[in-house]
Amino acid sequence: MISPLLRGGCAALALIAATPALAQAPDADLAALVRAQAAEIAALKTRLDRLEGTAAAAPVPTFAGTPAPGAQAGAPRTTQPFAPQLAPPGPADRDVERAIAARDNPSGVTTEWGAGLPVFHSADGVYTFKPRGRILTDVSTSFGSKYKGRNLTTTGMRALRLGLEGAVGTHFFYQFESDFSENEVDVVTAFVGWRNRLRPGLDYDVRAGHLFNDRGFEGSTGSDSTPFLERTTVATAIIPQRGFYGIGIMPRLFWKTGHVSLTVTGDRIDGTQAVSDSRTALARVHWNPIKTDRGVLHVGAWGFDESLSSVAGSLTRNTVIGGRFNGALRVSTGTLTGGTGTTGYGVELGGYRGPLWLMAEAGRRKARLDAGRPDFVSEAWSVSGGFFITGDLPPYNPRLGSFGQPKVLKPTFDGGPGAIELTARYENLDYTDLVTGGDGWAPPLGGKWYLNNFTRFQVNAIQWHTDNRARPYTGGDDGQTLSARVGVTF
Template sequence: MILRTGSALLALVIATPALAQVPSQGDLADLVRAQAAEIATLKARLDRLEGQQAVASAAAVPAERQPAAPQVAQNTPVTPPEARRTIPFAPQLVPPGPAERSVAQADAARTNPSGLTTEWGSGLPVFHSADGVYTFKPRGRILADVSTSFGSKSDTRNLTTTGMRALRLGLEGGVGTHFFYQMEADFSENEVDVVTAFMGWRDRIRPGLDYDVRAGHLFNDRGFEGSTGSDSTPFLERTTVATAIIPQRGFYGIGIMPRLFWKTGHASLTVTGDRVDGTQAVSDGRTVLGRVHWNPIKTADTVLHLGAWGFDESLSPAATVLTRNTVIGGRFNGGLRVSTGPLLGGTGTTGYGVEFGGYRGPVWLMAEAGRRNARLDAGRPDFTSKAWSLSGGFFITGDLPPYNPRLGSFGQPKVLRPTFDGGPGAIELTARYENLDYTDLVTGGEGWAGTLGVNWYLNSFTRFQLNAIHWNTDNRAGAVTGSDDGETVSARVAVTF
C-alpha cells in the first residue's frame, strides 16, 4: 500500500513540476481519499477470507465436538440465516426435494455459499449444476406388506397374503428458482402405472405469501390423510374418509393446480379430467377440488391444525358405474371390504370434509369426517356415503410428529437418533377408530375398524410398521352378507428415496 501511495505522489510530481516541492491541500486530500478506499477494499477481502477459513475449520472439527444439530440432514448445504427465517418448514422433516421447495428454499439452494454440487438428505442425492441453476434428484419407494386375517365366519376372508403397496421409480428437478418438475411410475401390480407427473412454476407475491402452479397428472389435495403420500401415512392404509369420500376417478387426474402458501397455512384449487388412460373416443369427466388448511397455533413444539375441502365431479359418459368396495381391515385381503352393491347410472359426485387436530411435543391427534353425494340418472335420489375417523400417535423416543405445516399433511421424519448412527431410531405408538356407512342404498353395507400400531423409523427413509386391526362389517350384497367381524395383522417394511 505504501509503494502504491508513493507511486501516486511521484506521478503527481512528474506531471506537475510546479508542485514538485509543495503539493497543494487539494492534492493531499485526494491522496488521503484514495488511500482510505484501498484500505476499505483490503479489509473487505480480509473479512471474506477469515469467514471461509472459519467454515473450513468447523468442517474439520470431529462430529462429537461440534454443537449438536440433530434436526439438520447430514451433508445438507447450509442455508443462509436470512433464508432460514422465511422458510415455513418443520425441522423434524427431511429437507424437501426440488419439486416441493418453497421459493426461499429453491433460491437458497442456488446461492449456497459452500459451493457443493451434491447434497444428501433422504436416501438418494440431489445434484446441482456448478452454477446452481439446474437441480436433479432420483426418486423411489419400496413398500412391501404381509397380511393375515382370521376370525371371520367365512373362510373366504381368513387369508394370508403378501403384496407391494408401492414400487416406484421416478425423478424430480428444477431449473433456476422458479421452474420444477416431477414424474413417477409404479410397478406394484406387476405393470406400469403412471402416478405423479407434472411441471410447475413457483414465485413470491410478497414476503410471507408464495404460490406455485402445477400442470400434469396430479395427486389430490384432499383431506389430511388423503393428501399424505403412501410412504408417509401413520398406518398401513389411509382412513375410510380418504378411501371412500373421493372422486370416482380416484386419487389422480390430469389438469392444473394452483396453490397459495402463507406462514400459517395453504389453499389449493384443482381442475382435472380423468387420470392417465388411453381413452379418447369420449369426453373426460371433470373434477373441481379445493382445500384449505390453517395453523392458528404454530410454535416450536405445538401445532393446531384446521382444514376443510370439497369437490364436484361430472362423470364421463364412459364411466357411469359408481359401485364401491372399500378397504376396512387391510388392503391385501380382497374379500374383506365394505360394499355398496351394484350401482349403475351415475352422472356425478359431490364430496366435502373437515379436519381437526395437531400435536404437542411427541403426541399427535387428528379427526376427519366426510360426506359424498353420488348423483344418479332417471330421476333417482342421490346416494350418500358417510365416513369419519379419529387417529393419534405418541413418539416414545421424544421425536416430533412428521407434520408438514406447509402442506397440512404428514411427511418423511428427520429422526433425532438414527439406528445407523447407534441410536434407537424413532418409535411411535398409534391408534385409530374409523367408520364407514353406505346404508343410504338398499344394497349398501357399513363397517368400522379399530387399529393399534407401532412404527419404527430406523432413519429418515427406512421404517417398519405393524398394525393389529379389529374390524366389523355388515354387507347387504356380495359373497359375505350380514354382520361379520375378525382380526387382521399386517406388517410393512418401507424404504423411500
Template sequence: MFRASLLATSLLIAAPAAAQDADVATLTRLVREQAARIERLEARLAAVENAAAPAADPTPAQTAQTAQTGPTVRTPAPLGQSLPSDAHPPSLEARMARVERAQRENAHVDWSKGTPEFVSADGALSFRPRGRILIDMGTTTGSDVASRNVTATQARSLRLGIEGTFGKHLSYLLEGDFADNEVAIKSAYLAWTTGFLGQQAEFALGNRLNDRGLDGSSGTIAVPFLERNVVGAGIIPARGFFGLGAAARIYGKGWHVGVQVSGDDIANPGTAGDGLTIGARAHWNPVRTDDWLVHLGLWGFHGRLAEDVRRPTRSIAVGGFYNDNLRIAPGTFADPVSGDGYGVELGTFHHSLWAYAEAGSRRLENRAGDVTNQNAWAVQGGWFLTGETPPYLTRGGVWSRPKVLRPFTGGGSGAVELATRYEELDYSDNPTAGRGTALTFGINWYLNNFVRLQLNAIDWTLANPAAGGIVDDHGRSLIGRAQIAF
C-alpha cells in the first residue's frame, strides 16, 4: 500500500511537468516557424522595395564634379529627426504601408486600344499615343485615256497623334498627317464633356472633323471601303472635312444632335479673312432591338466663302485615290460667295448584315447671282461571314471598328467582311465640270481589332468636259490596302 501510494503521488507530480514540457516544445516550434515566416516576408518586402526604388546612377556631370572637388559633403539632419539605424529598422507594418502608398501613387497602363494608355492612380489624368499607317497599291485598266491606265503605290495616310484627359470633363486630341505628298494638321481640339438637360453633352474648340453623314462623319480607317462614298467626299463645304471653330453635341439613348460653327481649315494661309460655315446633323435609331437596328439621319450646312476661294469644289477620285488622272473634274465657278448643302441617311443592321443609303445636294452661288447644283447618292451593303456585328456606333451614328471574335494573331480566322457599293456624283450642272459612277466590290479581312487588309474592285465610268464636249470613259481599278490603326 505504501509503495502504491508513493507511485501514484509521483505520477501526479510528474504529469503536469511533462505536460508543461510538451507545451514549451510546441511554443518553441511555433515561434521558430513564425520567425522563419517573418524572415521570408522581410526578404520579399526588401525585394519589392528595391525594385520600386532603385538607386540612381550618378550623372556624368556629377561624376566629373566629384573627381574635381572630392566627395559630396553631407549636412547634418535637422534637430529632432531620428536617424535611420540598422539597430532600429522600420517596422514591418511601416515598410508595408510605404510600399502600398507607392503602389497607389503609381500610374496604370492599359493596352486594350493597341498602344499604352497611361492613367494616373486617381484616374484624373490620362495620355495615349495614337496613329495610323495606310499603304495602297492599285492598278487601272480599260481606260480609253492611256495616262489613266497606271499601276502605282501610295502612302494613303501616315498619321501620328496624342490624346488624353485632364480630370473628369476635359479631353484633348492632336494629330498630324502625311497624305498625297503633303503634311497637314488634322484633329486638334479641346473638348468638355458634361451633363445637359439630363443628357450627355460635349463642347469642343479647335479643328474637328465635320459631323455630316454616316461616311462623312467617320474616319477613313472605319468606313467599310477604301474611301468614303461620293456623298461624304463630294457634297462638302469649301473648307473641306475639317474646320477650325466651335462645336457642340448632345447625345441621348439612340440619338444625337450636333452643331458646328467654323472658319477655314487650320492650314489657311492667312492672306484673306476666313469664310464662315455653320453645319448641323442629327441621327436617330427608331428601332433598336437584339435583332434589328435602324438608322435615320439628316444634315446640312451653310457656308459663306472667303474672298480668296477660287475653286469651291473638290475633284473626286472615282477609281481610287492613288490615281490622280482618274478624277471627276470640279470645273470652274468664278467669284463664289456662298454654298448650301444637305443630305439624308437611311440604314439598317441585322446581326452580321448591314445596308445603307445616302443622298446629298449642294447649291453654289457667285457674286453675279449665277447658281450651280451638285448632286450625289450612294447605296451600299455588307455581310460579316465570321459572325461579327457591323461596327456601327449608336452614340453619334458613325462607323467604328469591329470587335473581332477570333483574332488571326491569336490563332483564329480573323473577321471577314464582304461589301458592295454603287454611287454616283454629278457636277455637270456646271458646263465645265464632270460626273461619274462607280460599282465597288470589296473584301475586308480584320486580323485583329487594329489591323485590316482590304481589296476593292471598282468598275467606273467618267464623263469630263474636254475640247469638243464631254468625253465618256470606262474602266476598272483593283486596289489593295494594308492598314494599321491604333
C-alpha cells in the first residue's frame, strides 16, 4: 500500500522543481504557472490513488487454487466445498488439491469460520486445526399400541460429542471424537491418515484407527446429517455384528464421479485382549454417471464379510422401527446364539434434481450358525425422498456418496427464512427366516428447518407396524410415534 509519506514527498518534489520558474515569471504569468503546477500535482495524486486501488483489489487464491471473486488482500481464507450446497470440509476431509492450496498460499495466522467452530491456519500454511462438536437432543412420544408398555414419552441425547481434527502439511491428517450421550465416555471416531494424488483427477487417502463404516447411503451418513431422526432399516439391520465402528485400516480411491473404499477391522474399542478379535472386511463403491450443477444420479453397491470371535457368538438383534428412544418398540429376532460369522450386501439408487431428492436402498444379511444349523437370512429395504420448499439443493456430497452438512442459501441469522425441507419414507424389515424372528414396516413423514449451516430443528411423524414372535410384545401391533430434535453441529 502506498504510504501518505510517499504521497507528500511526490508533491514536494513537484513544487521544488517548479520554484525556479516561479521566481523568473512575470506577475501575469505567475498565476497561470501555479494553476498548471497544481493540476500536475492533482494528476499525480490521482495516478497514485489508482495504483493503490489496483494493489488493494488484487485477488487472493482460495484453497481450490482459483481466485475468489471480490477477494481483497489480507482477506480470510475460505475452503471451497465439494459441492456449492455443502459447508466447507474440515482439515481431515479435504482432498489433496485443497491441502496443496493451503500450503502454497500462506497469508499469516488466520481463522476461518463458516461451519460452526473456527478452523485455525498457521502462518506458513503447514498446520491446520479445528475443534469439533455435535449436540442432538431428542424428545419422543409413542401411542396407539395395544401394549401399555410401548406407549411411552421419553427424552434423550442422540449425540453429545466433542473432538478435534487437523492436518500437518499436505498429506498427514487426524481426527478424534468422544461421545457422552449415555452419561459415559465412548470413543467414536479416532484415526490418523495420509492422502496423496496419483494423477490429476485421481487421488487417495488411507485411514487407520477407530473407523466409521463406509456402508450404504444412510449407513455412511453421519448422525447429524441423516434425512430422518433415525437411519433406515437397511443401515441399522444389514450391518456387521460389531456395529458402525471397528479398529482397522481403510484405503479410499477418489475420482471426479465417484469413489471406492475397502475396510478391514477388528472389534470396536474395548478392554478384551484374552481372545482374538472378530474380523470384518467391508467394501463400497459409488458412482455418479450424471453430475451437473443442479442434479446428480447416484449408483452404489457394498458388501461385508465378518468372522466372529469365540466370545462374540450372540446374533440377537432388536432393531429400531418407530424411534430410537422407545426401547420397547423394536423388531426382534428373539434370542439367537452360536453365531460364527455374517455376510451382508446391498445396493443404492437415487439422486437429486434441483430441490427434490430420492434414494432407494436394499440389503440382505446372512448369519452363519454353528452345530449344523441353517443360516439365518434377514432382509430390509427403503425408499426415501425430500423436497426443499425454500429452493436449496439437497446436501449431497459427490465425493463420498452420502449426505453432509448443508450450506443454507438464506440463513435466518441474516434475515432469511433458512432452509425448509419436507421428507417422506417407507421402510421394511424382515427377520421371519427365524422361527422366533419378527417383521415390521414404517412410513415416516418429516420436516426439517435449517436455521443456518449448522443449526436445525427436525420433526418426524411415524406410523409403525410390528409383528414379533418373541416376548414380551408378540403378535401384530400398530401405533404412532411423534419425535422432535434440536441439532447443532460444530
